Amino acid sequence: MTVPAPFAFAHDIAKAIASGDVTARAVAEAALARIAAVGGPINAFTDVTTARAMEAAETVDAARDRGEPLGPLAGVPYAVKNLYDVQGLSTRAGSKINRERKPADRDATLVTRMDAAGGVLVGALNMGEYAYDFTGENAHDGPSRNPHDVTRMSGGSSSGSGAATAAGLAPLSLGSDTNGSIRVPASLCGIFGLKPTYGRLGRGGSFPFCDSLDHLGPFARCVTDLALTYDALQGPDERDHACAARSVEPAAAGLAAPPPRIAVLGGHFAESTLPEAREAVARVADALGTTRTVTVDGAEAGRAAAFVITNAESANLHLERLRTRLDDLDPDTRDRFLAGALLPASWYVQAQRVRRWWARQLALAIADVDVLIAPATPCTAPLIGQKTMSLDGKEVLVRPNLGLFTQPISCVGLPVVAAPMMASNGLPIAVQLIAKPWREVDALRAAAALERAGVAAAPRPSGLDG
């Protein structure tokens, strides 16, 4: 009986458990031991749910012993960003203040779905405070560090999710994405991430950031795992007013060929990038056999709308905390929230109008395209603490510009797979594969084609094989 290696894929782990090659208990013990042994410097976990993991693993083993059918993720360790409710834990959402909340009395909807598929929760993950972050830095819990170079950012705000799955600490993790918080850490840490269509996956039992832009989604080390997890998470959610009442549309079984109409997204998305990002887009376009570029005006306005909506809605959410707990907020989020609280109402209303306008511009421009290719981040991982970087010869702030290419897309809710690869500078980077609303399967099919071609893959960080 052999415990799968640290970077084993989730579907291989589930297969080994289902076939009796290894027990779920042994897999859980190995995962917990690895988190303890190599997880410290990465700082991805804020809670390790040892007792729950062992109980869940033993439940899987008992079901197998009885000959019962097992779920597609039976015995697979996973972890969740700490804005997901986990029964018995206070949902801290990266903050100091939320630690005073009473422990959650039930799991978030998506945690329930993962468990129903047989997943074994091993812990909750570090994140930027209240999800207002692209860097992975956190004044309360310390930064999640990039497994490929611990002096560099993991990306945020799903920083622990990106770092944990990249480091082989959890083959699957769940995060959230309001302006890029799945796609940015997927890019900087070098793993696959899926930001589904707005309204696809239920947000019940997750701590909000900006309701009209918040999405939840999975991270994985291969496309099969990403699609299997996405399939397990789908379905209506009575606890989320924005979750669409759509039936499950399975994707994992339909990844054999890429969609036929693929183009590179030009204009805003071809500007202000470093060579690593340009090279990644070119490699993906070449592998998918496209020379077509689609340029659409308005992305800058769409990004601006996302900025204003996020600033205003999140500040409103935290207004009482801004009044009474200012000194307990992370300095990197505090002053942005304060500014957001003061924005004129007309700016916010205008932002919602521009959002709708931009959605229409983009929809018209891509009417005959199935998947668009764009950079996920303009650069590979900056150094932790780095405040500025050079883009197109201009010195710009790191924090907002990590979301330069993700914000215009999540602003209008399109589904995106972040597909990773190793850049020429020895650090990972990802491209966005953007599909039409409710066509996550097209983005996943394109990612699978890139994986088969040997272009997209989650690189293993050196020195973490232990």
Add this chain to the structure above:
Amino acid sequence: MDEERFDADALIDGTAPALGLTITDERRPAVRAFLTIAFAMKQTMDRAELDDDELALAPVFVPDDRPDDTGTAL
């Protein structure tokens, strides 16, 4: 309002008291900087040529009998 005429301090002084917020001298420079960024974003949005009927309709309350919800904003 052009960039030269945007007065972040006036916005802070006029709005913060109405929200029960205190912007100390220590915090003011950072808040001013973020408001200036937001104003630049507002200017970028202004370049979008919207028709009068280009509306994002307000959330419409739809009564709902689902057990854990009080309604749906569409």
